[in-house]
Amino acid sequence: MKLISAAFLTLLAGCAATTSDTGPTVSGDPYLWLEEVESDAALAQVREWNGETAAALTEDASFETYRERAYEILANPDRLSVPNRVLGDRVTNFWTDSEHTHGIWRVATIDDMLAGTPMWRTVLDLDALSVEENRNWVWKGANCLAPAYQRCLVSLSDGGSDAGYVREFDLSAGRFIEGGFTLPEAKHDVTWMNRDTLLISSDFGPDSLTESGYGRQVRIWQRGVSLSDAPVLLEIPASEVGFSVFTASDDGTLYPIISRNKTFWLHSFYHVLEDGTLREVPMPDTASITEVFDGKAIVRLHEGWGDYPAGSLVAYDLDAFVRDGSFGIEPVFTPSETQAIEQVAAGADRLYISLLDDVSGRLIALDRNWKAEDVPVPENGVVHVAAAGGKRDIAFFTAESFANPPQLFATQSGEEPALIEARSPAFDPDSIDVEQRFATSSDGTKIPYFVVRPAGAEGPLPTIMHAYGGFRIAQLPDYLIKHPYRIGPMGLFWVQEGGSFVLANIRGGGEYGPDWHESVLKENRQKVFDDLYAVGEDLKQAGLSSTLAASGRSNGGLLVGVAMTQRPDLFDGIIMGVPLADMQRYDKLLAGASWTGEYGDPDVPAEWETLRTYSPYQNLTPGADYPAPMIYTSTKDDRVHPAHARKMAARLEEFGKPFYYYENIEGGHAGAANQREEAYRAALMMAYARRVLK
Known part of the structure; x- marks a missing residue:
């Protein structure tokens, strides 16, 4: 790719970068203009990079074959009809295929489901709705009021962003309710209190959002009352993250609950009483209510509480607590080490x-x-x-x-x-071999990982290693073609062409309980990266990998961006999806402020000292020999700002380093809004991997 574009030259005039011993200052960042998501200049640059990447990768002789195969897999109607919810004597399911690329929401009876012959009734067709309303509707879920489950709050996004619209829906009639509850585009958190009352946190106008972009108020909204007139039940400082609201149902009784999210990991929980007052649950702010069963709230502990260890479940009596504040806990389940x-x-x-x-x-x-x-x-x-x-x-x-x-x-x-x-099966299960291995990280911790290879293959193979390493999210050994959040159908294609796919269960996830995550927060983040390198080195030392690419998305995109800058000697390719990259400004971009509990606050000098050691954008240097990365993101991603990917590409281009870039104009944080877009991205990544690893 060429060194620098005409758009860059125009916008860089008089804006030279300045650096110091703490990295580039904000005023000296020449690529702040790329943070303007849909500005003409930013989108012109995106289209230029997209065009260069398409020209380079779609010329692969097998590109169209990969794209069609990926789409056939993703849109294959021979998929499970998995229930999303049990609603009384019915189940619901959201379904997509080649005829329903936006998807249909449908219901069936439990009896038919158990018999293996569900007679699905479509209640909402998003493809038809998208045409009718000239929108690119993406399904975001539905919340149906127990115990009748007739009235539902349906959430839709135009293009796939986290911000969306909410409309009241009649599940039995299969239609939106004229004059019912409706909410304009925003990041809503809303639940039923009863048929005519909602509990809602949202954007209520000036000064109603936190620094993370979520609602800082919870209101009780009665049917027929203007939302602006709905009384405020609870309000938090803008420095906190926001609210989650939900209503638990047990044997017909509804328990509206508010989670006050002080940080990403610290919460206070409140029961909303019948008189509209609140009662705070007296439990550690690291604990969370996960379910209601047999009149008891099930609480998951993320640190020890008295005699109850981290990772265990305890319970308290709901009715007693709601009635008069009586509170006592009992053990439910404790997992092993x-x-x-x-x-x-x-x-x-x-x-x-x-x-x-x-x-x-x-x-x-x-x-x-x-x-x-x-x-x-x-x-x-x-x-x-x-x-x-x-x-x-x-x-x-x-x-x-x-x-x-x-x-x-x-x-x-x-x-x-x-x-x-x-x-x-999409492929012969006997055609692959799967092995679980353990690598030893820099501090002696054993790190599990899975290796998938063609059956009977010997010796080192070109390898794609995927990892995440954060936010308690475990990486699981699910079906090889699955999981567009991983690499989707590309994993199968890669192994069928004689390569190896590796899934690394590094720290930061939830594979071994709370400590697996919390031991690598903030100042301990380097351990996550060391875990990844330990797996990569183990693959090499065991004679399993010839060439090696690291893949990750979101927090995993940050992970592999760090790997590219810290260990370019270990990796031959980097697949960097919807990434964080600028850790000096991540908390200023969209939902980034909510993640300081995971990474640290760059405005706190001591915490920036840690962040600056690994922030990919700040650690790119002109003299290094980096593997050419494949960077992808989405213009509509309103969780991880596309500027992270854009600025990473811009800095690489400034230094004359090769890279590939694809930004989907739709798609939200998933990076794609429908299966054709996912298939195109899978084909791009496959062509990229063939180019850099074989």
């Missing part, structure tokens, strides 16, 4: 917990006395509770592995799990 809780879901008679045990999925069910029993599931894979609850004790769950496609099961009290539906 090799285990971590992934999900907690309440059925009618059992509490379901999905676990990781050395990053392998398990499912247990607890009765009302907290007696646990294992629910039989396939071994060495991933188990995900899709939906639970209803009028009888039912939980739907999926099970899969790298080699085996997802299967949908239903479990009920006293019965063996029943196979409801199985997906046809």
Whole structure:
């Protein structure tokens, strides 16, 4: 790619960069103009980079084949009809395929679902709605009022951004309610209190947002009252992150709850009482309410509380606390040292917990006395509770592995799990070998990782290693073609062409409970990067990898950007998706201020001293020999600002370093708004990997 564009030359006139021993100052950053998301100049530069990348990568003789194969996989109608929610005696599902690229929301009865013959009734067609309203509607979910589940709050985004619209919907009639609750575009958090009352945090006008861009007020909104006149129930300083509001339902009783998010990881929880007052739950601000079961709130501990260790579940009596503030806790479940809780879901008679045990999925069910029993599931894979609850004790769950496609099961009290539906394999499971290995990091910690190779392959292979390393999000060994947030169908293509795919379970995620995450926060962040390098070096020393690319998105995009600047000797390629990159200004861009609890605050000198040691944008230097990265982002991403990717590309271009860049004009933080866009990106990444690794 050429050294610098005409657009750059125009905007750089008189704006030379200045640096100091603490990195570039904001006033000396010549690429601040790229933070103007949809300015003519910024988009002109984006289109130029997109065009250069397309010209370079789409010339690959197999590009169109990759794109079509990826789309066939992503839009394949032979997919599981996984329930998203159990609503009384019905289940809901959101479905996309080649005919429904925006998707349809549909319902079926539980009985039909259990019989494996769901008669789906479409209640909302987003493709038709997009045409009718001239919008690019992207599904963001629905919140239906228990116990009738007739009235729902449907959330939609125009183009895929986090900000969206909310409309009241009649699930039985399959239509939006004329004159019902509606909210304009914003980052809303809203829940039902009753049929005519909502609990809402949103953008209410001037001074109503936090520095992170979320609502700093919670209001009670009565039907028929103007939102601007809705009374404020709770307000926080702009320096805090924002609110989450939700209504738990147990045996027909509704419990509206507010989570005051003081930082990304510290919260206070409040019950909203019938008279509109609040009662704060007296528990550590690191704990969180995860579910309601048998009249009790289930609390997950992220640090020890008295005799109860970090990572365990405890409970308190809801009615007693709401009635008069009586509060006492009881133990529910404590995982072992090799285990971590992934999900907690309440059925009618059992509490379901999905676990990781050395990053392998398990499912247990607890009765009302907290007696646990294992629910039989396939071994060495991933188990995900899709939906639970209803009028009888039912939980739907999926099970899969790298080699085996997802299967949908239903479990009920006293019965063996029943196979409801199985997906046809996209490839022969015997065509790949999967091995779990452990590398030793710089401080002696054992880091697990999975290696996927063609069956019987020997010797070193060109390898793509994917990792994340943050925010308690575990990386799981799910089906190889799955997960567009990882690398999607490209993983299968790569292995089928004789390469190796590696999933690294580095610290920062949730693979081994709270300490796996909290031991690498802020000043300890370098351990995350060292974990990645340890896996890469182990692959080389074991004779498994010839060439090596690191892949990551979002926080993982930051991870691989750091890897590119700290260890260019170890990596031959970098796939840097919707990344953070400028850690000096990340807290000034969109939702970035909410993440200072993870990374640190660059405005605090001591914390900037840590951030400056690894911030990719600030650590690029003209003399280094970097692997050419593939950087991708989305103009519509209103979580991680596209300027991170843009500025990284601009600095590389300034230094005359090669790179590839793709910015999708739609798509939000997912980087794509529909399956055709995902397929195009997968083909670009495949062409890139073939170029830099083979």
